[in-house]
Amino acid sequence: PGQHHDRETGLYYNRHRYYDPVVGSYINQDPIGLAGGVNKSIYAINPMISMDPLGLAPVKTCAERILKAAEKLNNQERYSYASNYGFGSKRNKCNLFVHEVLENADVESPSRYRFGIIPRGPATAGDWANPQKAIPGFEIVTSPKPGDIVAVAYPYGDATGHVAVVTGSSTTIGAGSEDGSHSTGWPWNGASPKGNPIYRRCKD
Structure with missing residues (x-):
């Protein structure tokens, strides 16, 4: 060191x-x-x-800043499915939560663009979970650590999967359902994820 x-x-x-x-x-x-x-x-x-x-x-490394930002934005109802915040009500907001965590951690957050120039909002959970998609400032790792981003791709309704911030060996902070942002175990919902988890680590 x-x-x-x-x-x-x-x-x-x-x-x-x-x-x-x-x-x-x-x-x-x-x-x-x-x-x-x-x-x-x-x-x-x-x-x-x-x-x-x-x-x-x-x-503080970027991972430490991400972890602290996630903890600060934890337990916020505005990230719930029913909230009018961000994308509006009846919309999943896990990618919005991760986007705002990165912004609060002073880490560049990936965005989506139409025709490569028109902003369309934060990268989707499916983007984070796609191992073929490069996300600037992040590298794919196999052993997660606190401050990493974890994502699983599985299409349903208005979402492309789920994305959250790793906080421990079997815990994450993310957004979903009616609870807004919250801490949860890993795998999510006490069951195996519906896809292969992809872990990404920010690069200092």
């Missing part, structure tokens, strides 16, 4: 400090002293989803 690896010492040079991966902390004190906190040798609190490229402060 650093800019330059020193093969002789095994340390990582982060421009302002050296990081020791064995002990999981910097060997130099924070150059700003106690202004950065009482622990002057700390690295990013959660190195799985945060990084500290300069050795000065942890930077």
